Amino acid sequence: MNDFDDALRDDGLEDFFAAARANPPQVSADLQARVLADAEAHMPKAARQPWLHALWQLLGGAAGLSGLATAAAVGVWVGVAPPEGMPDLAGQFVSGTWTAETLDTGEADTGTELGGFGWDMEES
Template identity: 65%
Template sequence: MKMTDFDQDGLEDFFAAARATPPPMPADLQARILADAAAHMPAARPAWHRVLWQLLGGSAGVGGLVTAAVVGVWIGVAPPANLPDLAGQVVAGQMGGTAESEAETELLTSVYGWDMEES
């Protein structure tokens, strides 16, 4: 009998019957496989926004940062009377004018000792 004379249909029926009723896996083998797979799994990493939130100090730290940012923008846009108006100077410098008035020059000279004369 040659290999090519072998009954392919009978062999295929045999494999179909074996696939229809697979042998059950023992419970202890399945438990060992799952435990080994769990040991090789990488640890779950927390989401990046949670890590950032913890690094910034939680709600207290983020609240302080937001407050500092808002106050910084407020002082930058509308400075108190004893601080120079740097935002106005930058805007006036871009428009080609000067932001210093007589009062600003007098204040800076008297309070800080700055000489605002053009050189």
């Protein structure tokens, strides 16, 4: 052991820390109120806005929301009434004719693959 290890084991400093932990400093209610009022005065205005306005800004305002609505409408449109080259998955699901097609490629290594949205028939 050296002198440094003996200094670490000295409890003299620990007595001061214990006394400080026994009596923590108290902040007066007046000081705390003034600090919080000052902090609120320095906050940006966006932080005090209602959550709906913050969501509006997050989505990009009118331009962002109109693009989001357009993309959603096109997605529903293509899902319900797909173009001629795509299979009608929504119609199959509603009518109950939904099946998972399997396609045998003839190669022993790959085995059986699931057909993906009918596009595998065009690749043959």
